[in-house]
Amino acid sequence: MVPIEIEVEGLGIMRHCNDWRVHRIRRMADRQNRAIAWAAFGLGMTLQQFKKLTSEQQRAAMDAHNRLTSPSACLPASPAAEQQPRLPRRHERLSKAEMAELGRRLLRVKAELPRGHFLPWIEEKSGISYSQALRWMKVAKEAN
Secondary structure: OOOOEEEEOOOEEEEOOOHHHHHHHHOOOOHHHHHHHHHHHHOOOOHHHHHOOOHHHHHHHHHHHHHHHOHHHHOOOOHHHHOOOOOOOOOOOOOHHHHHHHHHHHHHHHHHOOOOOHHHHHHHHHOOOHHHHHHHHHHHHHHO
C-alpha cells in the first residue's frame, strides 16, 4: 500500500504539500529554508515553528518526509506492476490487442497509485506521453 500520510510521533501527521505550498517553497530564495520547508509545511508548521524543534524531532520529520516522497513510495507494490510492459519504440505501430493489453496494465497501475500520482508516474517511469497512455486505456475499456 502506498502511504498517503505518515504519523510522526510527538509532531503530527506528515502529508504531501498542496500546490500552493509547493509554489511557495519553490519561490524561496534561501536554500536552507527551502530544504526544511518541505518537512515543515508537510506537518502543517511554519518555518519558525520547525526551527524551534529539537534536532531529533527535525530529523524524524525529515525522515518521514523522505519516506513519503521517495520513488519507492510512489510505485505500486503489487507483482503485476513490477512487470514492466514492453513499450513500443517511437512510431511503431501496435495492433488493437497490444494497445488493449498495455491499456489494461496502465489501468491497473493507475488504480494502485494515489490520486494525482499517475501523471508524474507516466512522465517519469513509462517513457510515453500522457495522451498516449489515455488512448491505450480507452482502447482497453472499449475492448472490455
